[in-house]
Amino acid sequence: MRILIVEDDELVADALKRGLAGAGFAVDRVGSAEQAEAALATEEFDLAVVDIGLPKLDGLTLVRRLRRGGNSLPVLILTARDGLADRVDALDLGADDYLTKPFELPEVAARCRALIRRTRSATSAELRIGTLSLDLKSRTAELGGQLLDVTRREWSILECLALDAGRVVRKEKLLRAIAGWDEELTPNAVEVYVSRLRAKLGEAVAIRTVRGLGYRLDEPAP
Amino acid sequence: MNPRPDPAPAGSVARRLLTVLLVPLGGLLLLALLFDYLVVVGPMRSTFDRSLTDAAMVFAAYVREAADGRVTLELPPPVAAQLAATQGSRPRYALYAADGLLLSGDRYLPAPAGPLREGFSFSTAVLQSGERMRIVWYRFQASQRPLWLAVAEPIGDREEATRPLVTATLTLDVLQIVAVVALVLIGVRRGLRPLLEFRDELASRSAGELEPLDERRVPIEIKPLVSSLNALLARVRGAAEAHQKFVADAAHQLRTPLAGMQAQLELLERDAEALPVRERVRAVREGLKRLAHTAHQLLTLARAEGSATLERDFVTVDLPRLVEEAVTQHLDRALEKRIDLGAETAPAAVRAVEWLLRELLSNLLDNALNYTPGGGVVTLRCGALAGGAFLEVEDDGPGIPPQERPRVLERFQRAAGAPGVGSGLGLAIVSDIVALHGARFELGSGQHGRGTRARVEFPAERLREAG
Known part of the structure; x- marks a missing residue:
């Protein structure tokens, strides 16, 4: 998985490059929006990490120009400001996620992985989270190469959680995903299926309960 | 704080306008009322007096001296009837000798107060019955001897006759006063309306609303005031925006190196072979994290203050x-x-x-x-x-x-x-x-x-x- 870092600050860029490389990504780095456009025009990337405060052309303008040019490359925006305006602007302009400086490197890596995974799941039928792999077409799951025995409802919940791995998925959403067969389901049903899934998944991936909100599927740290 | 004594409060413009307009106008109208009264009542009084004088002359014409020297006054019935018709009631009379002795007529009329001058003079008297009378005194000569004649009519009759006219005149005057006061009140209120609307617009603003006021809608008298206010608002707005920009710039200048250092230390900690080194790097990282947190908090405080002014x-x-x-x-x-x-x-x-x-x-x-x-x-x-x-x-x-x-x-x-x-x-x-x-x-x-x-x-x- 190849990432382009667009960051003018040497210290930050260097740390990002080393950190993401250490997390298993292939990383290239440029220092300006103009260089980024040149690099993206000639090379293939899976994701761009873009700083908002670039010299001359800023990061938001770069994202807008990319989207206007029909480029759907996932973009993670980095900013030193924490205002709502920037955040809204960034997401409105077509950025996919947003991180405020200072950040922790594992968090950057996790966000990058999640963004790439989500983009790929739109085009490919396979979803990989650690040793867990889901085939969205045949609706089957494998754990460490072994076919996982899950019911249809368990599968629906697992799929929902995996597509948004690392993010909290609301219980209502999970309920809607399984309610298709039986309208009488209560939120408790979700809890039952989640606990069954936990038993089947073991240590490979963790399904965390977020009390009052829902669940989050976490992949193990690499 | 202020060493000078407080200046007298300017008070309300509306009240001041009303005072300035209503006090003199009210005085003028009251004067007009008095004038009308005099103009209407004065001539009527002299008209009544003249007719009383006529009556006195009629009475005087029928004064006769008998052969024994007694002086009598007897109106022939047709004359008396005609007089009663013109006067509205039969006038009362009394004829006195020059020494004040009643010769003929009504003894309830008051005796003359003193020697009368030649011709007519008038007085008002209250009779024992409580009736107020207008009296004309006529001094004349008959048979070479001076005689005094008093002819009286009740003032009540006169008042009854003049009341409709006086009432109409005074009613008109009072209506006029009411109309003028009402017009002044309405006029002042309407005249001040743009000012009051402006006041309401200002009052309805919240502290964060710094948009300029619409200068086209205010009267020219306060346009300079509104212009100055707008200039002030623009300055405050500018200051708020400059503050925001400064904080945003400061945030960028602080956070970017902090982010770089923190991430570099994270890598250093991971790469450090020796445990003591790793522990020292971790300590520095923790300190840096705290610094970043405090910087973030301070920036938040600074931004919150600036943001307060932007609705x-x-x-x-x-x-x-x-x-x-x-x-x-x-x-x-x-x-x-x-x-x-x-x-x-x-x-x-x-x-x-x-x-x-x-x-x-x-x-x-x-x-x-x-x-x-x-x-x-x-x-x-x-x-x-x-x-x-x-x-x-x-x-x-x-x-x-x-x-x-x-x-x-x-x-x-x-x-x-x-x-x-x-x-x-x-x-x-x-x-x-x-x-x-x-x-x-x-x-x-x-x-x-x-x-x-x-x-x-x-x-x-x-x-x-x-x-």
Whole structure:
């Protein structure tokens, strides 16, 4: 998985490059929006990490120009400001996620992985989270190469959680995903299926309960 | 503060206009009333007097001296009847000798007060019966001897005759006074209306509304005032925007190197072979993290102050979504500390500066996670209140003793014995943000008197939004 870092600050860029490389990504780095456009025009990337405060052309303008040019490359925006305006602007302009400086490197890596995974799941039928792999077409799951025995409802919940791995998925959403067969389901049903899934998944991936909100599927740290 | 004595208050323009207009106008109208009375009543009085004089001359014409020297006055019945017809009633008369001796006629009429001059003179007298009379005195010669004749008619008759005219004239005058007062009142009010509308527009603004006032709609008299106000508003707006920009620039200049250093130290810690080196790098990293946190808090405080003046930053914020975001953002820290972080949300929305509310919740949650030991429970709540809404963060940590609660809201103050590191700015930021939103902040104990419950209550939406 190849990432382009667009960051003018040497210290930050260097740390990002080393950190993401250490997390298993292939990383290239440029220092300006103009260089980024040149690099993206000639090379293939899976994701761009873009700083908002670039010299001359800023990061938001770069994202807008990319989207206007029909480029759907996932973009993670980095900013030193924490205002709502920037955040809204960034997401409105077509950025996919947003991180405020200072950040922790594992968090950057996790966000990058999640963004790439989500983009790929739109085009490919396979979803990989650690040793867990889901085939969205045949609706089957494998754990460490072994076919996982899950019911249809368990599968629906697992799929929902995996597509948004690392993010909290609301219980209502999970309920809607399984309610298709039986309208009488209560939120408790979700809890039952989640606990069954936990038993089947073991240590490979963790399904965390977020009390009052829902669940989050976490992949193990690499 | 001000060494000079307070100047006299300028008072109300409307009141001053009314005083300046109504007092002289009222005086003038009262004068006119008096004048009308005199103009109407004076001539009528002389007309009545003249007719009384005529009557006196008729009486005088029938004074006869008998052969024995007695003087008599007897009107022939047709003359008496005609006189009664012209006068409205039969006039009363009395004839006196020059020494005041009554010779003939009505003895109830008053005797002359003293010697009369030749010709006619008039007086008014009240008879024993209580009747007020107008009397004409006529001194004339008959048979070479001076005689005094008094002819009297009741004043009541005259008043009855003149009343309609006087009444009509005075009624008109009073109506005129009422009309003038009403016109002045209406005129002053209408004349001042643009001024009052301007006042209402100003009064309805909130502190954050710095948009210029519409100069086209104000009267030219106060246009210079409005222009100066607009210039002032523009300056304040400019200052607020410059402040925002400065803070944004400062944020960028501070955060970027902090981010670089922190990430570099993270890598260094990972790569360090020797354990002592790794521990020292970790210590430096922790210090840097604290510095970054404090810088963030200070920037938040600075931005919150600037943002207070910009009304356009206020939007409708969905509280359950805000709570969900905060929980999501702090979930990793909670998991790390084995704290059960959860939410209990009910639909609610407030009009607020969204990023400030996010900071508020983040600070409260930060504190809760800091002070709650592993295995504890932290719960975020939100919901609607009568017209308003609330946000709440509750933990089952050690709690804050009641006597410490007011102090922890001050900047750089931390609760006694507070574990871990903190800038001591968190709750100060919270109380600033609470004040900016006109909300109420309450620091209490959690359920069963354990832990801490921080609660923010937002009042019912301001009326302006409804109207």
